[in-house]
Amino acid sequence: MVPPRPRVELYAAIRRDSRIGLSSREIERKYHVGWRTVRAALDSVWPAPRKAYPKRGSKLDPFKPAIDAMLRTDLDAPRKQRHTIKRIYDRLIDEHAMTDVSYRRVRDYVAERKAQIRVEAGRAPTQVFIAQTHKPGAEAEVDFGEVAIRLRGKLVTVYLFAFRMSFSGKAVHRAFISGGFEAFFEGHVHAFEVLGGIPYGKVRYDNLKAAVSRVLGFARYRQEADRWLGFRETWGIEPFYCQPGIEGAHEKGGVEGDVGWFRRNHMVPVPDVGSLDELNHMIDGWDLADDNRRIGLRPYTIGEHFAVEKPLLKPLPAERCETGRWFHPRVDRFSQVTVQANRYSVPVRLIGRQSRALLHANRIEIYDSTRLVARHERFMGKGGSQLDLDHYLEGLLRKPGALPGATALEQARAAGKFTPVHDAWWAAACKAHGDRDGTKALIEVLLLHRHLAHEQVVAGIAAALHSGALTADAVAVEARRIADDTSAPTPADSNPAANPIVSLTERRLAQLPPDTRPPPSVTHYDQLLRLRPTAQEGTPNQ
Known part of the structure; x- marks a missing residue:
């Protein structure tokens, strides 16, 4: 059996056979169609659309008004207390005696009807997004985001400042402990210094408390903070404040997306750092590497786009204001x-x-x-x-008994400034001189950190401990010798197994030049000795 032809192709074949002289009867027999189909093909090239069959009724129809009522109540209900499809389905069974209707049919109706009800109530569509074109060097966007890091082994949350140029997508980031005035201003200063200039147009902000003290109830007018007014006038910043709330996020969507992209690509896994300075040094490297990245389908990289707009930026001001x-x-x-x-x-x-x-x-x-x-x-x-232990050393010399329980000592241990080598030397000094004198000797050793590097003092303590020299003077001699001996690596001096000298006397003798003189002789002194008779020989008779 020959499969039926598509209607457009069938109409074309009928019209072609009619033009060569075939009658309607012959066309009907040839294509196995009725006279109405032949007449319709001769009247129009395009087949008439098929009439839609009337929609069949559903077992869900009696319950649709109840579903619509539930969806309308959800418009004003709290976000976390709105109907789920499962809850709608259960209520239809319990409260409206619904039977023989599948969960899937209820789900399909809710998915279609929910959007329609929002439109009917004026809640949708939410926004219309219009593509924007940005001029080189004219606009930038600023935002803060939160990121988690491990700071000295502890999981903490810090604030990530982001300044993004709208044309090139060049972004500068900085991590701060606080998200207040100081971070807001220091982030700007760092970004301007990295970029080498200031946008000559507007910089987009949301209503950060560091910049806006009050949102006025009309247009985009804001009552700005006094410190922010002085700062932006010094740097020549022209602010543009977005709409309050989530509605204004799309007005600076570039930096909103940049914060998320930076967090996902550079903060995963969670960075483990010893200080914020270390983290910011890593961030500077990541920002520099991102210059080779392409955004979306752009033909050029971020760095190539930024090279176009950098000459157009306003120069940095000669006078700066204090950010702290x-x-x-x-x-x-x-x-x-x-x-x-x-x-x-x-x-x-x-x-x-x-x-x-x-x-x-x-x-x-x-x-x-x-x-x-x-x-x-x-x-x-x-x-x-x-607390810094060094600040209390003069006071501890007068009150050495306060050192073992001092909070500053515990913080120094946690920071790695008071090492196990310090503890070992302290314990040995207390055992040798008593708790008071041993602790005072340790405090005198700690005072050496003001004049010598930390590693040199620790190495001197280790050397003195190995040789049994439990005085501050001995540690000072060892630390200064290590500081002067630039050719010998510090770790070898701090390792007792690598140090053959076992006393300070031997160490001093080892520094002397070799003695090439012959060993001394007592032969000449032997001639002065007087011979004495032995007891066995006796005395001669007179």
Whole structure:
């Protein structure tokens, strides 16, 4: 049996046979069709569309009004307490006695009807997205994102600042402990210095508290923070504030997507770093490597696009403004200052004095008048403390019994500054000299860290411990010898097995030049000896 031809092809064949003179009867017999089909093919090249069959009724039809009512109530219900398809299906069975209707039929109806109800209620479509063209060097976008890292073995969350050029997609990132004013300003300064200029057009922001103190209820007017006004005037930034809430996220969609892309591609697996400076050094390398990446189907890389817009950027200002915040705390009796509900140590000689503290995003600097006396990493959270054992050494010389339980000592151990070599030497010194004198000797050893490198002092302690020299002077001699001996590697000196010298005397003798003189002789002195008779020989008769 010959398969039936498509209707368009059949109509074309009928019209072709009619033109060569075949009658309608012959065409009907040839193609096994009726006269209506032949007449329709001769009247039009295109077959008339088939009439749709009337839709058959469904067993779900009596329950559709109930489903629609449930979907309408969901429009104003909390997001996490809206009907699921399973819940709709169960309610139809329990409350409306529905039987012999499959779950799949209910699911298909809800999927189709839910979108229609949102449109009927004016809740959809949500937004229309219009493609934009950005001029080189004209626009940029700024945003913050949260990323998790392992900081000295502890899982913490830090803030990732992102500044992205809209034309090229060139992005500069920076990680900060805080997401406040200091991080906002320092992120801008770092981005402008890396880019080598400032966009001459607008920079898009959401309503960050660091920039906007109040969102006014009309148009895009904002009441800006005073510090932000001064900062943007200094750097010549023209801000553009997006709509509040999630509706404004699409207005700076480039940087929104960049933060997620950077987190997925560079922060997986979770970085394990010893400090924020180490992490930011890694981020700078990643940003530089991203210049070779192509965004989407663009024909050129990010770096090639940025080379076009870099000459168009505004130059950096000659005058800069301070990005940190100044505080004026008084040093308490614990030799600490309190800034932003956290405590930081200073040298004990400053107890009772007024100090000046400059708080940055990742660190804090404390001044006595104009002289820098302490620098700490900013504490993450509230109610914590950052203490430096070196600040308390003069006080501990007078109160050595306070050292074993000192908080500064525990923090030094956790940071790796007070090593097991220190502990071993301390224990040996206390055993040899007593707890008080042994602890005072250790404090004198710790004072060496102010003048010598940490590795050199540790190596000197290890050498002195191996030779049994349990005094601060001996450690100082060893540490300075290691510091002066640039040819000998420090790890070999700190390894007792690699050091053949077992005492300081032998070590000093080993530094002397070789003695080439002959060994001394006592032959000449033997001539001065007087012969004495032995007891066995006796005495001669007179």
